[in-house]
Amino acid sequence: MAKTRTTFLCRECGNTQPKWMGKCPDCGAWDALERFSEAPALADAALPPGALDVGARTDGAPRRAVALADVKPLDVPRVPTGIPELDRVLGGGFVPGAVVLIGGDPGIGKSTLLLQSAARLADRGGRVLYASSEESAAQVKMRADRLDGAGGPVRGGNLLLLAEANVAVIAEETRRLKPQLLVVDSIQLAYRGDVDAVPGSVTQLRRTCLDLVALAKTSGIAVAIVGHVTKEGDLAGPKLLEHLVDVVLAFEGDRHHAYRVVRGMKNRFGSTAEVGLFEMTGAGLAEVEEATLAPDAVPAAPGTSTAAARRPGSVFAPVQCGTRVLLAEIQALTATGFLGAAKRRASGLDAARLAMLIAVLEKHGGLRLGDQDVYASALGGLRVTEPAVDLAVALAIAGAFHERGAGAATVALGELALSGDVRTVRQLDQRVQTAVRRGARLLLVPAAQVAVARAAAGGAEVVPVAHVRDAIDHLA
Numbered sequence: 498m499a500k501t502r503t504t505f506l507c508r509e510c511g512n513t514q515p516k517w518m519g520k521c522p523d524c525g526a527w528d529a530l531e532r533f534s535e536a537p538a539l540a541d542a543a544l545p546p547g548a549l550d551v552g553a554r555t556d557g558a559p560r561r562a563v564a565l566a567d568v569k570p571l572d573v574p575r576v577p578t579g580i581p582e583l584d585r586v587l588g589g590g591f592v593p594g595a596v597v598l599i600g601g602d603p604g605i606g607k608s609t610l611l612l613q614s615a616a617r618l619a620d621r622g623g624r625v626l627y628a629s630s631e632e633s634a635a636q637v638k639m640r641a642d643r644l645d646g647a648g649g650p651v652r653g654g655n656l657l658l659l660a661e662a663n664v665a666v667i668a669e670e671t672r673r674l675k676p677q678l679l680v681v682d683s684i685q686l687a688y689r690g691d692v693d694a695v696p697g698s699v700t701q702l703r704r705t706c707l708d709l710v711a712l713a714k715t716s717g718i719a720v721a722i723v724g725h726v727t728k729e730g731d732l733a734g735p736k737l738l739e740h741l742v743d744v745v746l747a748f749e750g751d752r753h754h755a756y757r758v759v760r761g762m763k764n765r766f767g768s769t770a771e772v773g774l775f776e777m778t779g780a781g782l783a784e785v786e787e788a789t790l791a792p793d794a795v796p797a798a799p800g801t802s803t804a805a806a807r808r809p810g811s812v813f814a815p816v817q818c819g820t821r822v823l824l825a826e827i828q829a830l831t832a833t834g835f836l837g838a839a840k841r842r843a844s845g846l847d848a849a850r851l852a853m854l855i856a857v858l859e860k861h862g863g864l865r866l867g868d869q870d871v872y873a874s875a876l877g878g879l880r881v882t883e884p885a886v887d888l889a890v891a892l893a894i895a896g897a898f899h900e901r902g903a904g905a906a907t908v909a910l911g912e913l914a915l916s917g918d919v920r921t922v923r924q925l926d927q928r929v930q931t932a933v934r935r936g937a938r939l940l941l942v943p944a945a946q947v948a949v950a951r952a953a954a955g956g957a958e959v960v961p962v963a964h965v966r967d968a969i970d971h972l973a
């Protein structure tokens with residue numbers, strides 16, 4: 498038998514070192530090396546040659562390079578999950594023989610999402626094996642019963658539960674049952690009996706994940722793996738697993754907030770620009786309609802001039818979420834703090850960008866914010882990081898500071914340069930159309946794009962703004 502080799506593997510960058518060191522010489526991370534034992538040529542033994550390639554040849558013919566022009570397009574078959582918001586992120590559904598890793602904080606709803614999707618698949622006649630290493634079959638059933646009322650009835654026959662953490666047993670049952678989809682919940686507790694390391698250690702994570710990848714590739718079964726996320730927000734054993742699988746999805750959201758976002762981090766079969774929106778309800782995860790996420794920009798009643806109608810500190814901005822545009826409400830609050838120690842807090846927005854916008858407002862917008870605490874947030878649980886919301890954030894801050902409002906039906910669009918100039922945004926027409934459909938009456942747009950905006954705005958008023966000062970002058 499080949500001798501087992503012991504090396505040390507970095508949790509951060511995934512590189513191996515011959516001996517333990519306090520600091521990884523490759524990525525500089527401290528205390529990140531873990532003992533890792535691997536039988537030599539494990540990958541060769543576990544996998545047939547080329548098994549890790551999608552569409553690999555298995556006929557044993559010598560492999561030759563081919564001209565790009567002669568390569569036949571790969572027709573990727575899909576197994577729709579039955580949950581359109583999840584299909585959207587996956588690029589159409591699970592791919593047979595491909596491995597999807599779903600990462601997220603404990604309690605965010607990973608098990609719920611996969612069980613719901615498994616139930617829908619089973620309902621349509623597909624067989625699903627749900628291997629739970631964290632919960633007993635009775636616990637999974639209890640959860641399934643809860644989901645029952647959600648309009649996604651969980652019926653017995655095609656959905657098979659296996660309360661097992663040993664991957665050899667999971668693989669054996671999978672080979673026997675030949676399901677369309679195998680769910681492994683979670684990889685942190687899965688183990689291989691012949692590996693001398695605790696579940697969740699890098700050695701076990703890598704070996705069990707490789708086994709599941711080999712299982713998927715050799716059997717053509719789609720595999721979904723649940724992974725927990727560390728305090729820092731990385732998948733535990735991050736790079737190790739991400740390299741091995743075909744698709745990585747991140748399940749994000751505030752546990753105190755009902756909204757959940759599934760985001761594609763890596764996808765060998767589709768785009769990573771899409772997001773799926775969900776809401777955690779008493780009966781499982783419900784797909785979110787855009788209208789529930791952001792309130793409509795309600796036009797102020799004619800003649801109202803109360804501060805409430807002007808809504809100082811609140812501005813709407815259409816933001817791009819994959820191929821969709823969602824209307825986000827940006828709110829800001831300024832309050833007197835201490836000169837030199839003023840607080841700046843961003844929630845759902847980029848903190849560094851907020852600091853920059855405050856500096857632009859100081860220098861070019863005539864605001865004195867040195868002793869002002871500034872809080873800015875994107876409502877609805879969305880994380881908005883694109884620069885196209887710069888103008889809306891700046892206007893919300895200026896409005897809060899001057900106690901002047903833009904009016905509830907006002908939408909602002911534009912990236913701010915350090916000079917205070919308003920720069921153009923991508924997909925302006927789509928954003929303007931969405932904003933108008935959702936009730937916007939007045940649109941502040943980059944001056945250079947005013948023609949495009951007018952063409953897309955229908956009857957709504959479009960005001961070109963070239964500089965942040967012009968926009969602030971519009972606050973009433």
Ligand code: TYD
Pocket residue numbers: 601602603604605606607608609610640643644777778779780781782
């Ligand atoms: P869970 O899917 O177990 O999270 P994870 O697998 O990511 O750790 O569910 C997380 C939370 O969701 C749990 O605290 C209870 C709540 N929940 C509901 O609010 N409604 C439901 O129908 C279900 C099944 C769970």
Ligand code: MG
Pocket residue numbers: 607608609631682
């Ligand atoms: Mg779980």
